[in-house]
Amino acid sequence: MKEVFERIRQMLADILDVEGDEILPETYIVRELGAESIDLLELAVSLNSGFNVEINDGDIFLSRLRDYVTEAKGKKDDVVLYLLERLPFLKKDRIEEMMPDLEDGPTLKVKDLVSYVEWRQENG
Amino acid sequence: MEITINTGLDGFVLVDKIHMQDKTHIRGTRTFTNAPVYLGIESLAQLGAYHVRYLIGFKRHAFLLKITRCITPAHEELNGTYVLTGKLVSNSASAFSYVLQAMLEGNIQMEGEFLFAVMDYDHGFQKDILKEYYRNLLSCLKNDSRVD
Numbered sequence: 001m002k003e004v005f006e007r008i009r010q011m012l013a014d015i016l017d018v019e020g021d022e023i024l025p026e027t028y029i030v031r032e033l034g035a036e037s038i039d040l041l042e043l044a045v046s047l048n049s050g051f052n053v054e055i056n057d058g059d060i061f062l063s064r065l066r067d068y069v070t071e072a073k074g075k076k077d078d079v080v081l082y083l084l085e086r087l088p089f090l091k092k093d094r095i096e097e098m099m100p101d102l103e104d105g106p107t108l109k110v111k112d113l114v115s116y117v118e119w120r121q122e123n124g
Numbered sequence: 125m126e127i128t129i130n131t132g133l134d135g136f137v138l139v140d141k142i143h144m145q146d147k148t149h150i151r152g153t154r155t156f157t158n159a160p161v162y163l164g165i166e167s168l169a170q171l172g173a174y175h176v177r178y179l180i181g182f183k184r185h186a187f188l189l190k191i192t193r194c195i196t197p198a199h200e201e202l203n204g205t206y207v208l209t210g211k212l213v214s215n216s217a218s219a220f221s222y223v224l225q226a227m228l229e230g231n232i233q234m235e236g237e238f239l240f241a242v243m244d245y246d247h248g249f250q251k252d253i254l255k256e257y258y259r260n261l262l263s264c265l266k267n268d269s270r271v272d
Binding site: 057 | 192213215220221
């Protein structure tokens with residue numbers, strides 16, 4: 001976790017031109033660091049080259065999170081279980097943490113990128 | 125309202141021929157005569173974008189997102205036949221990073237890191253038009269046909 005986090009922190013600092021010590025695992029990437037879509041695309045290729053793992057932008061940046069929540073509710077499925085199936089790199093407690101946070105804006109945190117990279121490293 | 129933009133060019137395809145491409149590399153040529161340097165940058169961008177479209181099978185619209193860095197020749201005009209090369213260095217599902225070079229007589233004249241993105245076709249970038257246009261264009265460039 002620590003090594004992956006440190007490397008992601010450096011990537012974010014370089015791309016967003018912010019100080020590294022502003023970036024913690026709990027930091028919101030869009031809400032607090034001000035990342036825009038172009039920054040996320042640049043980050044995606046950096047993660048690919050830096051960790052040599054496949055990057056699906058839609059998954060790692062939680063682009064479809066709200067769509068999934070809507071789909072689950074429409075099907076009357078358990079939202080958390082529905083999200084666990086579609087975003088398997090996230091832990092159950094993290095998804096539960098996100099749910100009440102959705103209305104306040106993009107919920108993506110630095111620790112979610114770490115989870116994605118580590119999950120890719122383990123699962124290919 | 126009709127808007128006319130005069131680029132001073134016969135066409136806006138700035139790659140004359142594509143000689144090879146595989147999953148990570150592309151090579152083409154372009155002959156310039158008294159051309160400003162920015163057209164060389166555009167040539168490199170077009171070459172990279174062709175490769176992105178080739179990789180994704182023309183299924184989405186590809187466009188230049190950012191030039192991270194680019195060195196250009198000290199002289200102000202481009203003259204001669206430049207060998208354009210592109211190497212895919214990293215990518216995600218929606219972004220592709222390349223090192224693109226323009227060489228003249230074996231010497232690197234221009235080199236840069238170019239970031240491309242892809243998006244679904246939409247009303248502004250219409251699938252019916254663009255998909256076939258770029259597919260045919262790439263075919264012409266590989267077969268040495270005129271593409272103006």
